[in-house]
Amino acid sequence: MKNPDTFPTVLRELLRTHQAFLSYAASHVQKLNLTLPQFDVIITLGGTSGLPYKTLGEKTLITKGTLTGVINRLEDKGLIQRVASKTDGRSQIIRLTEAGNALFKCAFPEHLTFIGRLFDDYSPEDIATLEADLVRLHKAVSTARGAGETLNDDEYEE
Amino acid sequence: MKNPDTFPTVLRELLRTHQAFLSYAASHVQKLNLTLPQFDVIITLGGTSGLPYKTLGEKTLITKGTLTGVINRLEDKGLIQRVASKTDGRSQIIRLTEAGNALFKCAFPEHLTFIGRLFDDYSPEDIATLEADLVRLHKAVSTARGAGETLNDDEYEE
DNA sequence: CTCAGTTTGTTCTAATTAGAACAAAATAGT
DNA sequence: ACTATTTTGTTCTAATTAGAACAAACTGAG
Structure with a gap:
């Protein structure tokens, strides 16, 4: 094993930086009354006419067991809807409602600005x-x- | 805002790398019948005669509301114990039991080797x-x- | 000694995590 | 047409996440 004195601190820094970043990002998203995974789904769907559930899972890093719950809660908030696939009885297409799209158009640029600040220097x-x-x-x-x-x-x- | 085309991909990579690392680390820790937060507590306590709950929280990145539950489950497994502070009625010292210490001595070097492999090159x-x-x-x-x-x-x- | 403010750890909350197990539908081979 | 295998999304599970609210104990000022 190489570098035994230094890699633990690198990994700890990965965990801390990740946690700090999530906390920072969440502080903005909370103002929209959403959680980070919910917002992640909305920005992934934004600009599309809908995505299959499976594709949505792949793009958002939310495992499929969890994704069902996140989608349920977004559906309850009236921001997305499920549409059965016409070609595959197992599949569903997830898309933003008008309210969801309006939120996306307003909030996404703000969020990009908010996050972009980290890289000003x-x-x-x-x-x-x-x-x-x-x-x-x-x-x-x-x-x-x-x-x-x-x-x-x-x-x-x- | 600078670099608007590139920072989203950097942040997504931070999230993916973090998730991949956790999954990798967990695959080893699961063999010990522990979760990552539980193992994190054990390796933080290893080599000490005990730490105050507050210090443990600071060193492990587990917020205090969550830490109570993690400590309860480790106590149930017989790996740690709580000891009331002699000097502050509010405080508790958390320390490894003999079983916890034995697990630490055996598993920690293995885990370092397992994680160290990531940095072989x-x-x-x-x-x-x-x-x-x-x-x-x-x-x-x-x-x-x-x-x-x-x-x-x-x-x-x- | 008293009192206001702070600290410590627990309880509670809603949401998420990461699978495993499952049923329904699709696919591929014969 | 039939059958075995794979895929899709849901349900279920135990654990964790990140606070807020709380009660008990401590601290510092007067």
Whole structure:
């Protein structure tokens, strides 16, 4: 094992930075009376005419068992609706309602501004370096999980 | 706002990398019949004669409302015990039992090896760069939350 | 000694996490 | 047409998340 004195602090910093970021992002989203996973679903659906449940799960990092509950609560708030697929009896298409779309159009640019502030002092190279570091760690984890297991496209492109 | 086309992908990568890492770490800890927060408490207590509840919360990133439940379940498993403070009627000292200590001594080195594998191809400079990037983002978040708010020592040193 | 303010850990809350198990529908092979 | 396998989304489970509210104990000022 290499670097035994330093990797624990790196990983702790990953966890702390992640937690700090979620807390920061949530502080804005709470004003919309939404939770982060709920908002994530709305911004993923924004600008589309609807997505299959499975695709929505892939794009949002919410596992399917959990996603049902998140969608139920958004449906209760009148922000999304489920539409049965015409071609596959198992499938559902999830899409924003008019209210959901209005919220998306108003809140998403605000949220981008709110989050974008974190990077006010970053150059494009700084951001590229950070992203490259995270991608590398992500690949290291995937490699360690299963030798040769490749990640699907969505995990590296967006 | 600067870099509007790139920061969303960086943040998504932070979330994905974090999720992938947790899943990887959990796959080892599950073999001990523990969850990640439970194991985190055990390795935080390992090598000490006990820590006050408050200190434990600070070191583990588990908020105090949640920590009570995690400690209850570890107590039920016979791995830790609560000891009333002799000097402060409100405080409790949390410490490992003999069983907890034995598990720590056995499992912690294994876990370090398991996690250390992620960094087999990293040089010390690579790790330093990654950590610096994460610390910088963490500071950016803290700065955005409250101008001038300083982080306590523990968030940057370990 | 008294009192106001702060600290500590618990209880409570709604939501989420990450699967496993399941039923219904689709697919592929014969 | 039949059958086995796979896929899709739901239900269920135990645990966790992140506070807010609370009661008991402590601290500091007067």
